[in-house]
Amino acid sequence: KQEVTQIPAALSVPEGENLVLNCSFTDSAIYNLQWFRQDPGKGLTSLLLIQSSQREQTSGRLNASLDKSSGRSTLYIAASQPGDSATYLCAPSDTGNQFYFGTGTSLTVIP
Amino acid sequence: DAGVIQSPRHEVTEMGQEVTLRCKPISGHNSLFWYRQTMMRGLELLIYFNNNVPIDDSGMPEDRFSAKMPNASFSTLKIQPSEPRDSAVYFCASSPLGSNQPQHFGDGTRLSIL
Numbered sequence: 001k002q003e004v005t006q007i008p009a010a011l012s013v014p015e016g017e018n019l020v021l022n023c024s025f026t027d028s029a030i031y032n033l034q035w036f037r038q039d040p041g042k043g044l045t046s047l048l049l050i051q052s053s054q055r056e057q058t059s060g061r062l063n064a065s066l067d068k069s070s071g072r073s074t075l076y077i078a079a080s081q082p083g084d085s086a087t088y089l090c091a092p093s094d095t096g097n098q099f100y101f102g103t104g105t106s107l108t109v110i111p
Numbered sequence: 112d113a114g115v116i117q118s119p120r121h122e123v124t125e126m127g128q129e130v131t132l133r134c135k136p137i138s139g140h141n142s143l144f145w146y147r148q149t150m151m152r153g154l155e156l157l158i159y160f161n162n163n164v165p166i167d168d169s170g171m172p173e174d175r176f177s178a179k180m181p182n183a184s185f186s187t188l189k190i191q192p193s194e195p196r197d198s199a200v201y202f203c204a205s206s207p208l209g210s211n212q213p214q215h216f217g218d219g220t221r222l223s224i225l
Contacts, residue, residue, distance in 0.1 A: 031210060031211075032210070032211055034213060034214070036216075041218070042218050042219075043115070043202055043204070043216030043217050043218045043219055044154075044202070044204075044214075044216040045216070046213035046214060046215070049211060049213050051211055089154070095210070096209070096210025096211055096212075097142065097144075097159060097161075097166075097206075097210065098156055098159070098167065099156065099214070100156075101153055101154040101155075102153070103153045104153075
C-alpha cells in the first residue's frame with residue numbers, strides 16, 4: 001500500500017515569505033499526484049494535478065513539482081498571504097482514480 | 112455552480128443506531144468517492160463508483176458499512192449498527208469520468224457515535 005509522508009507537519013511563516021511543502025511517497029509507480037488544501041470544517045479543494053509524465057504544474061502563486069523516480073513532490077507557494085493559511089495535503093494515485101493521502105502540513109501565515 | 116452537496120452536516124447518534132449519509136455529486140460528474148477522515152488515520156478512501164457502479168469497495172471497513180448509488184445524482188453511505196469508533200468526518204467527492212480528473216469535495220458530514 002502507498003505510504004505518503006508530508007514534512008513539516010506544521011509551519012508558521014510571516015506574510016510575504018516564499019515557502020516549500022514536501023511530500024514523499026513509497027511507491028513510485030504513480031499515475032498522477034494532486035495537491036489539495038483543506039480549510040477548517042471544510043472539504044478539500046484541488047489545487048494542482050500533475051500527471052506522471054510531467055515535472056511541474058503552476059497555478060498563480062503555486063508551483064508543484066514531481067520527481068517520480070525518487071518518490072517526491074514539492075509545493076512551492078510564492079509571496080504567502082494570510083489567506084493561504086490552511087492544511088495542505090498531497091495525494092498520489094496509482095490508477096488516476098484512487099488517491100492516497102498524506103496527513104498534511106498545517107500552514108499559518110502571520111500578517 | 113453547485114458543488115458536491117452532503118447531508119446532514121452533523122450527526123450525533125447513539126451506538127447501535129442506523130446512520131445514513133447522503134451525497135449529491137456535481138451534475139455531469141460520473142465518478143463518486145466516499146472518504147473517511149480521522150485524526151489517527153487521516154483521509155481514507157472507502158468506496159468509489161463509476162457510472163453508478165461500485166468499482167472498488169476494498170476500503171469499506173466492515174460489513175456494517177454499505178454504499179449505494181441508485182442514480183447519477185444521489186449516493187448514500189449507511190452504517191448499521193453504528194459504533195463509537197465510526198466517529199469521523201465523512202466526505203463525498205465527485206469528478207468527471209476518467210483519469211487525471213481533479214476531485215471536487217463536499218463539506219463533509221461530522222459523525223459522532225455516543
